Amino acid sequence: METRRLEDLVRFSGEKMQKIPIFDSAKYFCDLYCLQPGQDQRLHSHQESDKIYVVLRGKGLFHIAGEERELGSGEAVLARPGEAHGVRNSGDQDLVLLVFMTPRP
Numbered sequence: 001m002e003t004r005r006l007e008d009l010v011r012f013s014g015e016k017m018q019k020i021p022i023f024d025s026a027k028y029f030c031d032l033y034c035l036q037p038g039q040d041q042r043l044h045s046h047q048e049s050d051k052i053y054v055v056l057r058g059k060g061l062f063h064i065a066g067e068e069r070e071l072g073s074g075e076a077v078l079a080r081p082g083e084a085h086g087v088r089n090s091g092d093q094d095l096v097l098l099v100f101m102t103p104r105p
Contacts, residue, residue, distance in 0.1 A: 002023065004022050004023070006022070006032060006056070006098070009032055010034055010096055012035075012036050012094060013036075014036065016039065017033055017035045017039045017040065017041055018033070018034040018035075019032075022098075025104070027102060027103055028100065028102035028104055029101050030098070030099070032097065032098060033053075033096070033097040033099050034094065034095070034096055034097075035060070035087070035088075035094070035095040035097075036089060036095075037089050037091060037092050037093065037094070037095075038088070039088070039089050040086060040087060040089070041088075042086050043063055043084045043085065044084065044086065045079075045083060045085065046079075046081060046082075046105050048103060049081055049102060049103055050079070050080055051078070051079045051100070051101045052078050052079075052100045052101075053071075053076060053079075053087060053097050053098075053099055054075075054076040054097065054098040054099075054100075055071050055072055055073050055075050055095070055096075056096040056098055057093075057094065057095065057096040058073070058089060058091050058093050058094055058095035058096060059072045059073075059089070059090055059091035059093075059095065060087045060090060060091075061088045061089075061090035062086075063084070063085060063086045063087070064077055064078075064079050064083055064084075064085045065079070065084065065085070070090055
């Protein structure tokens with residue numbers, strides 16, 4: 001059985017957002033994204049993939065398909081294939097996201 005303790009994987013860098021792999025296969029990936037205040041993942045899209053962001057800690061300003069919304073701990077959002085998406089840590093504390101994408105780009 002493969003298990004991970006998520007809190008042990010969390011790490012930050014003053015230079016840029018950190019992407020930490022948790023699980024992956026040829027079909028999907030599951031990562032932690034760790035963003036310090038003001039850091040972001042720029043707008044981009046995946047033509048064939050769904051991406052789900054789950055906020056574990058902090059607050060993020062999410063841009064999905066032309067809409068913008070701030071989400072906090074316990075909230076999730078979906079970017080469907082072809083929808084431009086990105087996130088910025090809009091708070092004054094660290095932001096930790098659980099991110100799933102399938103199929104893997």
